[in-house]
Amino acid sequence: MTNKEISKLFLEVAASYxxxxxxxxxxxxxxxxxxxxxxxxxxxxVIDLYKEGKLDEIPGVGPTIKLRLEELIKTGRxxxxxxxxxxxxxxxxxxxxxxxxxxxxxxxxxxxFNLKNEKTALEDVRKLAIEGKIExxxxxxxxxxxxxxxxxxxxxxxxGKTTKMILPYALEIANDIIDHLKKHKAVLDAKPLGSxxxxxxxxxxxxxxVSTNNPKEVIEHFTNYPRRQRLIEKGAITxxxxxxxxxxxxxxxxxxxxxxSLLQHFTGSKDHNVSLREFALGKNLSLNExxxxxLKTGKLTKxxxxxxxxxxxxMQWIPPELRENTGEIEASKNNKLPNLVEVKDIKxxxxxxxxxxxxxxxxxxKSSIEELVKKARGLNYEYIGLSEHNPSQSKxxxxxxxxxxxxxxxxxxxxxxxxxxxxxxxxxxxxLPNGKLALPQDALKILDATIVSIHSVFIMKxxxxxxxxxxxxxxxKAKILAHPSGRLLGKRAGYELDYDLLFDFxxxxxxxxxxxxxxxxxxxxxxxxxxAIERGVMLVINTDSHxxxxxxxxxxxxxxxxxxxxxxxxxxxxxxYNEVLDFFKK
DNA sequence: GCCGTTTTCGGCCCGACTGTTTTCAGTCG
Numbered sequence: 001m002t003n004k005e006i007s008k009l010f011l012e013v014a015a016s017y018x019x020x021x022x023x024x025x026x027x028x029x030x031x032x033x034x035x036x037x038x039x040x041x042x043x044x045x046v047i048d049l050y051k052e053g054k055l056d057e058i059p060g061v062g063p064t065i066k067l068r069l070e071e072l073i074k075t076g077r078x079x080x081x082x083x084x085x086x087x088x089x090x091x092x093x094x095x096x097x098x099x100x101x102x103x104x105x106x107x108x109x110x111x112x113f114n115l116k117n118e119k120t121a122l123e124d125v126r127k128l129a130i131e132g133k134i135e136x137x138x139x140x141x142x143x144x145x146x147x148x149x150x151x152x153x154x155x156x157x158x159x160g161k162t163t164k165m166i167l168p169y170a171l172e173i174a175n176d177i178i179d180h181l182k183k184h185k186a187v188l189d190a191k192p193l194g195s196x197x198x199x200x201x202x203x204x205x206x207x208x209x210v211s212t213n214n215p216k217e218v219i220e221h222f223t224n225y226p227r228r229q230r231l232i233e234k235g236a237i238t239x240x241x242x243x244x245x246x247x248x249x250x251x252x253x254x255x256x257x258x259x260x261s262l263l264q265h266f267t268g269s270k271d272h273n274v275s276l277r278e279f280a281l282g283k284n285l286s287l288n289e290x291x292x293x294x295l296k297t298g299k300l301t302k303x304x305x306x307x308x309x310x311x312x313x314x315m316q317w318i319p320p321e322l323r324e325n326t327g328e329i330e331a332s333k334n335n336k337l338p339n340l341v342e343v344k345d346i347k348x349x350x351x352x353x354x355x356x357x358x359x360x361x362x363x364x365x366k367s368s369i370e371e372l373v374k375k376a377r378g379l380n381y382e383y384i385g386l387s388e389h390n391p392s393q394s395k396x397x398x399x400x401x402x403x404x405x406x407x408x409x410x411x412x413x414x415x416x417x418x419x420x421x422x423x424x425x426x427x428x429x430x431x432l433p434n435g436k437l438a439l440p441q442d443a444l445k446i447l448d449a450t451i452v453s454i455h456s457v458f459i460m461k462x463x464x465x466x467x468x469x470x471x472x473x474x475x476x477k478a479k480i481l482a483h484p485s486g487r488l489l490g491k492r493a494g495y496e497l498d499y500d501l502l503f504d505f506x507x508x509x510x511x512x513x514x515x516x517x518x519x520x521x522x523x524x525x526x527x528x529x530x531x532a533i534e535r536g537v538m539l540v541i542n543t544d545s546h547x548x549x550x551x552x553x554x555x556x557x558x559x560x561x562x563x564x565x566x567x568x569x570x571x572x573x574x575x576x577y578n579e580v581l582d583f584f585k586k
Numbered sequence: 587g588c589c590g591t592t593t594t595c596g597g598c599c600c601g602a603c604t605g606t607t608t609t610c611a612g613t614c615g
Contacts, residue, residue, distance in 0.1 A: 027598065031587040062588045102613050141606060194615090205615085233614095235603050240614095250615075252602090265600090270615065277599040282592070288600055333591090 001072065003039050006046055009072075009081065010036035012093050015103040016085045019092070034060040037271075043499070043527040047073060091121035098122070098155045100147065112137050126152045150230065157246070163204070165247065166489055166519045167556055170196050170203035173247055177208060177225060184221040186214040188256055193266040197320045199559035201522040202489055205248040209266045211259040218253050225249075258290055260303035264310070265289035271325035272318075279329060280313060321562040326530070340562045343555055345574040349376065350385030350426060351451055351482060351514065351542030352551070356411055358404045361392035362455070367548035369415045369423070375548040376421070383422035383577050386412055387451050387482075390429045390438045398440035405443050422577045424448045424584075428482060433457045435471025437478065444477045449584040451514070451542075453482035454495065462496040469497060473511050479584050480540055480572075481506070483516040483523040491520075499528055503535045510586040512538040512572050515564075517557025518550070529564025538583075540572040 014032040017025035038060045039046055049055050050073050055066045071078045088107065095106035095115075109115070113133070115124050128134055129149040135142050174192035181190045187210055191197070194207030212218045219239045223231055232240040232248070240250045254262045265273065265288065277287045286293040291302040292312055303309040307317045315332040319340055322328040331337045352372050353365030367375070369386065376384045386408065391401045405427070412423045428451045430438035437444065437452060444450060452472045460468065473481055484502070487494030506513055513532060516523045521544070524532065532539060541557035543550055561571060568574045572583060 025587095028587055030598075034588080060588070064587055100613070104612060139606070139611080144605060147605090207615085233603055238602055240603095266615090268615080270599095273615095274599050278597095281597095281599080286600080290601090 001047065001076075003042060003046055006069070006072070007036040007040035010039065013081050013084055015093065015096060016088050018103040019088060019107045020084070031060065031062075031065070035065050041527065043525060043531065045496075089116050090118040091115040091124075094118040094121040095125060098151050100151045108137065108139070109134070122152055122156060126156075154230075154242070154246070163246070164202040164490065167196070167199065167201065167203060167522075167559075168519045170206060170247075173243060173245070173249070174206050174208065176227070177206065177222075177249060180225050181208070181210060181218070181222060184218060186212050186217045186221075188212055189259065191263065193263065194250075194268055197267050198269065198323055199321050199556075199563060201519075201526065201560065205250055207250045207252075207266050209259070209262050210251065210253040211256045211262075212253050213255055215253045219251070222251050252289065254289065257302045257304050260305040260307070260309045261287075261291045262289050263306045264303075267320050267323060269324050272323040272329070275325045275329050276313070279333075283313070285313070319562065321559060322565065324563075338565045338567050341558060341566045341568045341571050341574065343558050344380075345568045345571070346379075346381070346541065346554055346558065347575065347577075348381045348383040348385065348422075348573045348580070349379075349543050349545070349551055349554065350424060350480065350540060350573060351387045351428065351516070351544045352384055353388050353428070353544075353546045354386055354408075356386075356388065356408050358388045358408050359391045359396065360389035361394075362389060363546060364388070365546045367545075369412055370419065371548045372545075372551070373415055373419050373421045373423070375551050377419075379551060379554070383424060383580070385424035385426040385448075385451075387426045387428040389455075390427055390443075393438055398442065401440055402442045402446070405446055409446060424580070426450055428453055429478070430455050431468060431472030433460070433468065435468045437472055437475055444475065447477055448581070449479040450475075450477050451480040451482045452478045454486055458486060458495050460495065462498060465495050466498040466501055469502065470505050473505065473509070478511070480512045480514055480542075482514045482542065482544065483521050484513055485523050485525065487521065487523050487525075489520055489522065494523065499531065503532055503537045506532075506537045507535055510538070510583065512540045512583070515539055515541045515557045515560050517541055517543045517553045517555070517560070519553065519556050522556060522560050524560075524564075526560045526563035529561060529566060533564060533566055533570050538572055539566060539570055542573070 010032045014029045017029045038058050042058060046069060055061055055069055068078050089110050091110045092106045095101050095110060096103060109125060113128055115121055129145050134140050134148060135145040174196055178190045181187045189211040191209050193209050194205060195203045210218050215237055219234060222239055223234055227244050229242045229244045238252045240248060242248055252262060252266055280287045284295045286295055291300045293300045310317045316335055316337050318328050318332050354369045354372055355365050355367055356369055372384055391404050409425045412425055416423045425448050427447055431452050431454055432438055472478060485494035513524055515529060541561055543553045545551045
């Protein structure tokens, strides 16, 4: 069973408790939801943690849930869950995937009309709504029947609760809406918040906060966004709509005197806010988007900046990328937040594919070496690395390959002299299924180092893939493992690796792991970045550019490093040229 | 059902909005 499946099961258990007796099981519901979230977000598979006896290391998993997980893994089911879910049709859980459908509504409809089949549940409900049968149920009316029909039809078109987009796409939509908002003179400030501000690799909704003294006009103006489709809600201080592309946008507006608490509230994450509010309660303070309420006096204090808001709690301001409730609150209280790496710390980019014809088997670059250097200079870099894919082995003899690399190196040296800019002579070398590198020894000899990566035969057992990668990295010239999981966000999960073994190996043998900055990859994942750093593994942030302007994507890689608590010294390409040379030789 | 800088027992975040109500339940973030 995958983490995702386990997480789904836990959410079904929580929903079942809600249906049976929300008040009585209030805290069990929260517990299962929390555990579900932790399991879904865990970089480790539950099945592996079970084998290693580390189930209770998952936050939110205590003695009882641990027993349930053990039973689930051993027998494929949990007796207690079957009891809890008894009498609740699977159609209920299917309906709950539709936005605006919670456990109560889904249960009521499924029960009223005896819906049993989870496969036809959506279509069944759609028909009932069209036939006008929904509005006759107690608690429903004409309007809710119409809304329900809209929700089902949108969901069928793929506008579900789980539809997510990659960062640049979300950023573009957010910027377009912010441009629209700023055209109105009542808008004093507008900022993208939520998971976008926290720079999560995938973003669900677009959250925007506005500072204004005229909420009503701003909300009105927001709803007049030209690329708006359906209006979801429109209240005194919040509003939401779907864009024509089906993305949900949530707005919240408050006066400038309260903008600080609004930024804090709307940036999240939910877990961060819950923990922060629990901590504040201990000081007799209650937090919300409007400010901080003293529970003894009932007095609300307002904050125009986020810095002041955190300060009032006796804390350091926490960079948004860290707000995931993974220790940042504790660190902030103790003045121990990391000094996160920044884009301006980056001195070079090692993973660049030039257009120099090395006759690689796939994906040649489009920009010349000279163009890449000029671009790097514009970014204030000190050096770059050339990392074209290795020449195809099937079409060349070893001698031909060596000669191709010699030519490339010679051209690099020419440019290096002409433009007075340091260039590392690298390659991106495939790790073949047997763990050998796809370059002959004589070719590897004339390189400063090589990046290695997997580009074929993705389907392998985890142990075999780990062995393959470590074998590839074992060559003295192999110094960087590129896009370690091979994932493509939203498209391809990537292969499995034993990261414990990989990190140990890299630490012992001075190998670096890449954070691939391309927004479709962002691989190594941020949760693994955090673990790698805790283990003392060196990382490198590369753009994997196939065209010079892609070098601007460094920003996204740095964001992922920051989400993993990376400081400057954890990242190879913040080092000087000579320090990098030393690292390659170690 | 989890968890600990006040706690191994007694707590457990906070509010906006909508529709169907006539004071609130449900959903969402």
